[in-house]
Amino acid sequence: MAVASPADRRRRPIRTLTQALSALLTAVLLAAGPATPAHAAPKPTIKQLKKELAALRKQSDKLITEYYNGRIAHQKAEKAERAAKEKLAAAQEIYARESVELRRIAIAQYTNGGPQSAATMLSGAGDPSALMGNLALSNHLIDRQNARLSGFAQVRDARKQAEQEAAARAEELGTQVADLGKRKDKAEDLIRKIKDKIDKLYKAPGVRRSDGTWVPQLPGGSDNITPRMRLVKTLVKERFDVPNGIGCYRAIQDGGEHPLGRACDFMLSRGGSMPTAAEVARGNEIAAWAIKNSKRLGIMYIIYRQRIWHARTGAWRTMSDRGGTTANHYDHPHISVY
Template sequence: MAVWRARAVLSGLPAKLLTPVLTTGLLFAALPARAEPRPTVKQLKKELADLQKDSDKLITEYYASRIAHQEADKAEKAAREKLATAEETYEHHSTSLRAMAVAQYTGGGEPNPITFLAGEDEPSARLGRMALVQHLVDVQDARVHGYAQVMDDRRKANDEATERAEELADTVDDLGERKKKAEQQIEKIKDRIDLLHAAPGVRNSDGTWVPELPDGSENITPRMRLVRDLIADRFGVPYGIGCYRPIQDGGEHPLGRACDFMLSRGGAMPSGDEPARGEEIAAWAIKNARRLGIMYVIYRQRIWHVRTGAWRPMSDRGGTTANHYDHPHISVY
């Protein structure tokens, strides 16, 4: 209805007034919608830092819950051990008391200290035996009440430990799921940061890149420097990164177009999480190879080349470092 009214109003306007109105409308229609501004590296890194802070907090809560769970298990175990000791002691004294009662009833049994102080037929001996039995009964009653309290405490501790364990199990599961989601979000932001960087230099029509000359005190090319810095920021590489070396071995190191990302020191085989770190670096390089001008990757006696897009085995060169078990090697065009 509004459209028809607008048309009726416009049709009633003079031509000299109608033209500016239509022109203005066309201009507004031709203007593109404003796109959201692209985030900068600085903005994304701040977002990443905030997420990592939240992730660290989740991890702290996760492990605190696990420790509390373990403490609840220890408390429940201690309660069970205490109960077992109490029941054993109770059974021992109950047996002794029953045996003494039978012996006193039948007139037999082992002599006691009071028997030595008075003859068996004297009234004092009988009173002594009665007093001893009563004393033992009183002691046993006290113990029975004590053990009953122990058993009651044990039951309460067991119920509390079970309830706490269930609560903690739910908490741990929830924190684990939140931690997983946080880590996924962190990886997405890292990918977005990577995509904001473009490889320097000129790319050929066949997908290869025009070689660059090394520069700076590090004697590596701008392209290699970008790849090195992105990997260092993303993966840490605590054992260091080696790039330029003057030895002419037919590779890209003396050309400033290769870096080694070390996973151990002194030629030792990497341990712990380091082999997995190497796999992650290699996978990242393969994923970003065409965009960043990466030519090939070597890791764990295998080589991946951008032209073939697949790993192939390499011959044995005789050592952990020579076979690239302690570092991924990345070469750029």
């Protein structure tokens, strides 16, 4: 039997300690069980997002209705306030004129010895019966003046009150409109975010090359457009609501993508007329959306307002004048896909 050397005896406790630690670690791992990876929250489905979007749209429509109703009420209050100011100014002008006339009569009575002298001065007659008649006339005029002044004083006070109430109402409505405007903007911002989420759940069908371009697709279906173009068309239609029509395939061979089923025009107006400012803004939004999603959806270029944006350069450049509103794409953005 071999006898362990002193060196071996010195190394043995170390090996024993190592083995003990290894065994302890193994036991701990076995007791803990296999490691379980953390589960990420499942992504919402298109159906869930669209349901949330519909609820938000309903909320936004309600807020927008309240917002515009508030604006109309605010405008009516401002109109009432202006009318009250105009009537108040007219009443004050009449009041001032009648006050001057009454003061003139009062001064005449005082400086000429009372109502009889004032009436005589007014009539120019010295006959007693005439004086009595003129006195009655003077008193009648004074009573009428007093009544008119009293009436105009009431009108003035009523208009002043109406003016104050209109101003208070206008201020109140202004606060409400501002609050509704903020809530409307918040709802529309949430709608945009949900639309962005929905967009990201879609990817262009087909094969993408390493250089960023896509393998061309053949058109199909009753609309004679490619699957890639059909997806872009559907997403734009759902997101922006194009009321004046979308034109895609056309048989005329003009060197573009329309005959190939790889282009669509999203019309902002009809009959070649210039679109309104609101529709121009809609066209800008469609173009910006197409640029933002160009890589994922296989968008090759966009033409809008006599400019072209190409995926190769990532920038807009001006195009030559083609001689018309439609030809220069002022009434529609054009989107072509690979």
